[in-house]
Amino acid sequence: MSHDHHDERPELTPAQITAALNPPPGRNGGDLVVETLQGLGATTVFGLPGQHALGMFDALRRSSLSYVGLRVENNAGFAADAYGRVTGEVAPLLLSTGPGALTSLAALQEAASASAPVLAVSSQIPTAGLGGGRHGYLHELRDQQASFRDIVKSVHTVRAASQIPSAIAAAWESALTAPHGPVWIEIPQDVLLAETTLPVVTAMDATPRELYARPELIAVAAHLLSNAERPAIIAGGGVVRSDASGKLRALAERISAPVVTTFGGKGAFPWEHPLSLQSWLEDRHTTDFLEDADVVLVVGSGLGELSSNYHTFAPRGRVVQIEADAGKLESNHPALGIHADARDALADLLEAVTPRADPAAAERVAGVLGRVRERIAAQGLTLEQHLVAEIRAALPDTSPSFWDMTILAYWAWSAFDARHPNTMHSAQGAGGLGYGFPAAIGAAAADVTRPVLAVSGDGGAMYSLAELATARQYDLPVTWLIVDDGGYGILREYMTGAFGETTGTELSRPDFVALAESFGVPAVRTSPETLADDLAKSFAQPGPSVVVLPALLRMFEPTHL
Numbered sequence: 001m002s003h004d005h006h007d008e009r010p011e012l013t014p015a016q017i018t019a020a021l022n023p024p025p026g027r028n029g030g031d032l033v034v035e036t037l038q039g040l041g042a043t044t045v046f047g048l049p050g051q052h053a054l055g056m057f058d059a060l061r062r063s064s065l066s067y068v069g070l071r072v073e074n075n076a077g078f079a080a081d082a083y084g085r086v087t088g089e090v091a092p093l094l095l096s097t098g099p100g101a102l103t104s105l106a107a108l109q110e111a112a113s114a115s116a117p118v119l120a121v122s123s124q125i126p127t128a129g130l131g132g133g134r135h136g137y138l139h140e141l142r143d144q145q146a147s148f149r150d151i152v153k154s155v156h157t158v159r160a161a162s163q164i165p166s167a168i169a170a171a172w173e174s175a176l177t178a179p180h181g182p183v184w185i186e187i188p189q190d191v192l193l194a195e196t197t198l199p200v201v202t203a204m205d206a207t208p209r210e211l212y213a214r215p216e217l218i219a220v221a222a223h224l225l226s227n228a229e230r231p232a233i234i235a236g237g238g239v240v241r242s243d244a245s246g247k248l249r250a251l252a253e254r255i256s257a258p259v260v261t262t263f264g265g266k267g268a269f270p271w272e273h274p275l276s277l278q279s280w281l282e283d284r285h286t287t288d289f290l291e292d293a294d295v296v297l298v299v300g301s302g303l304g305e306l307s308s309n310y311h312t313f314a315p316r317g318r319v320v321q322i323e324a325d326a327g328k329l330e331s332n333h334p335a336l337g338i339h340a341d342a343r344d345a346l347a348d349l350l351e352a353v354t355p356r357a358d359p360a361a362a363e364r365v366a367g368v369l370g371r372v373r374e375r376i377a378a379q380g381l382t383l384e385q386h387l388v389a390e391i392r393a394a395l396p397d398t399s400p401s402f403w404d405m406t407i408l409a410y411w412a413w414s415a416f417d418a419r420h421p422n423t424m425h426s427a428q429g430a431g432g433l434g435y436g437f438p439a440a441i442g443a444a445a446a447d448v449t450r451p452v453l454a455v456s457g458d459g460g461a462m463y464s465l466a467e468l469a470t471a472r473q474y475d476l477p478v479t480w481l482i483v484d485d486g487g488y489g490i491l492r493e494y495m496t497g498a499f500g501e502t503t504g505t506e507l508s509r510p511d512f513v514a515l516a517e518s519f520g521v522p523a524v525r526t527s528p529e530t531l532a533d534d535l536a537k538s539f540a541q542p543g544p545s546v547v548v549l550p551a552l553l554r555m556f557e558p559t560h561l
Contacts (some may be wrong), residue, residue: 005105010203020199020215024253029192030059032164032201033121038063039165039204040172042092044445046080048073050096052139057094068445068474070438071466073100077107077118078427078435079442081182084116085425086400086443088241090175095122097189099145106432108151111182113429114264115241115325117175117423118182120152126190127159127509132249132499144186149479153181169206176208179326180241180342211324213348221320221336222352224295230317231257232277236307238300238324244343245269248299251350256358257297258365260286260322262307263428265300267418274362278369280414281455282309284559287370289364293317298335300342302328306428310560318551322346376556384408384553386528388415391453391481394535398423399450400443404436406457407489407553415558434463437480444476451477451539457508458484461502468519471544479538479545483513485552493555516546525546 012020013067028272033056037045044066049057060067070076072117073095080091095101101122111118124130124144125137132142141147147157164187171183225231239261245268252259252275257340259269260277269276280286287309290296292318302323311332319335322345329337338345376385388411395401397419403409403426418424425443427435440454456464461482471478483489492505516523523546526534531549538545 002411010205012203016202016499019305020363020412021182023197023199026195028055028059028195028326029161029164029187030055030057031062032161032189032196032198032204033168033192034059034065035201036165036168038065039201040090040169040206042090043090044068045094046076046083046097046442047094048100050100050123050139052125052189053094053096053100053192055189056121056123068441070441070470073103074107074434074483075438075464077104077111077120079445080118080437081107081114081116082110082402082425082439082442083446084118084180086422088117088243088444090117090172091442092118092327093118093120095120095171096139097123097144098141098218101138101144105147105151108182110427110430110432110435112151112153114431115181115237115508116379117177117180119168119171119185120182121185121187122187123192125186127188130188135334139145143501145184148184151182152184154183156183156185158185158191161191161194161198164191165201165204172206173208176206176489178211178242179238194222211339211341213322213338213345213346216223216346217338218345218348218352221297221338222349224318224336225255225257225297225349225353226321226356228356230254230293231255231295231297232290233257233259234262234290234296234298234301234303234307235259235265235268236262236299236301238322238342239265239268239554240421242300242341242343243421247343247346247350249273251346251353253328254350254355255353256356256361258289258361260290262301263341263413263426266413266416266424267421271417271419275365280369280372282414282558282560283372283375284309285368285375287559289368291316298322299346300324303332308332310558311558314387345463370516381523381556383528384411384550386417387531387551387553388412390528390532391535392417393438394532394539395453396451396539399452400425400428400440401453401455402436402439404454404456404460404481405431405433405490406460407555408455408457408483410490410555412455433460436460437464437478438467440480441471441476442479444478445474448477451479453535454478456479456480456482456483457489458486458512459488459507460511461512462507465515468516468521468544468546472520473555474537475543477542477544479535479547481535481547481549484509484512484548484550489553512546512548521546525550
């Protein structure tokens with residue numbers, strides 16, 4: 001069976017041929033960039049201009065692309081990452097050379113870890129300066145691509161205008177082929193600025209390759225699951241990205257298999273479903289349950305540190321792993337490894353399994369969740385649980401939320417009901433600070449009709465303050481909740497636990513309410529009692545707002561130590 005998608009050759013009409021023979025004057029390499037992006041279906045681009053990239057930015061003027069300019073390249077990368085996650089579409093990120101490009105690296109690492117389709121287009125010094133000679137151009141690097149090659153899925157270099165459409169199309173296809181991921185294109189300044197007589201770019205095709213499961217592996221997996229006595233499913237981010245939550249639910253119900261979602265897979269399975277183990281992965285009761293399963297189906301997860309309770313998970317049964325990233329197959333546990341996109345593989349399994357009823361499965365799930373609740377209840381952490389519940393009560397069901405690396409986010413990973421797939425996102429892939437607010441800006445740019453929540457600690461918030469200007473400039477409906485505890489709260493806990501005292505964790509910080517207001521962004525200081533009301537008011541009003549919660553939060557006790 002052939003799945004070739006390149007067999008239909010586009011034909012031009014006589015009018016299109018005439019247009020190709022008479023291209024409009026005043027176009028340059030930058031126009032070829034934006035025409036290609038438009039031809040491939042892009043509607044919104046993110047970025048920050050710089051000297052070598054001005055050809056691209058000038059061309060935006062002549063295009064229908066909407067541009068969202070952030071104040072720091074790394075934040076522009078986080079915004080593009082979130083846009084790619086919530087839409088499933090490619091998010092173009094336009095960057096300048098050297099420092100501008102390099103400042104995006106941490107965001108591209110997060111996009112790579114979380115499989116977000118970001119297409120970074122960077123300028124480069126003029127062609128005459130390339131080749132590793134030390135010419136002393138502004139922004140010059142000896143080998144700019146080398147800084148990105150370890151992080152992105154693929155690198156595409158352009159040295160002539162005629163290469164631009166093909167390079168961007170190849171990068172686009174790479175970004176959208178499962179697993180999604182960031183890609184890198186670089187184009188020299190002179191190529192972007194040089195006038196071109198090439199026809200306007202039309203008829204672009206960059207259809208991603210399909211990744212189907214091998215049928216003999218599906219047959220074995222279906223046999224194992226159909227004959228299991230205690231099957232269980234771990235659903236990761238791949239289920240969310242491939243829009244496979246409906247198929248996951250159908251399979252779980254057909255074989256009576258309890259489902260736990262990873263933190264990247266939040267919302268992949270209904271939270272209150274009788275078979276839902278929710279996402280209490282950092283809990284020994286959940287780990288014990290999964291170890292007791294005779295067949296564990298892992299879909300769209302590599303079972304990394306967080307998904308394996310810090311590598312303490314030691315399955316005793318057979319593991320079946322469906323994963324689009326070949327490098328993650330059996331990277332942590334021996335398994336029947338199936339290299340496939342989650343959605344297609346789950347569809348194949350649904351057809352192949354024999355239904356099995358297990359009336360006791362829901363009872364066992366309820367038992368595990370009860371033991372988890374008792375463990376948490378014994379730790380006296382009512383404030384933290386109250387805050388998670390208040391946020392859930394205030395946030396509209398379909399509104400996306402973006403969580404920075406902060407204690408409240410670590411609670412949310414385990415305890416927050418995402419209600420819908422692809423609505424809860426965090427920086428837990430690479431684990432860098434500063435993700436929440438710029439990511440929320442990217443999601444709001446994708447859909448301005450629904451409010452978006454960002455959650456940061458005061459430490460992470462300091463990375464993103466400049467983007468208050470962006471949120472105001474574009475009037476985006478982002479509510480930013482800043483939990484202010486005067487420092488890096490989780491590091492304070494780690495250091496106190498490990499060394500008995502802290503170093504470098506205590507922070508002087510601004511009056512966040514006054515600061516937000518100086519940007520023209522309305523802000524309020526809230527309390528645990530008024531949080532839900534203050535958030536609801538923020539979500540109901542148009543444009544950006546800031547809610548500051550002074551609170552000292554604690555993490556629940558880990559079970560992996």
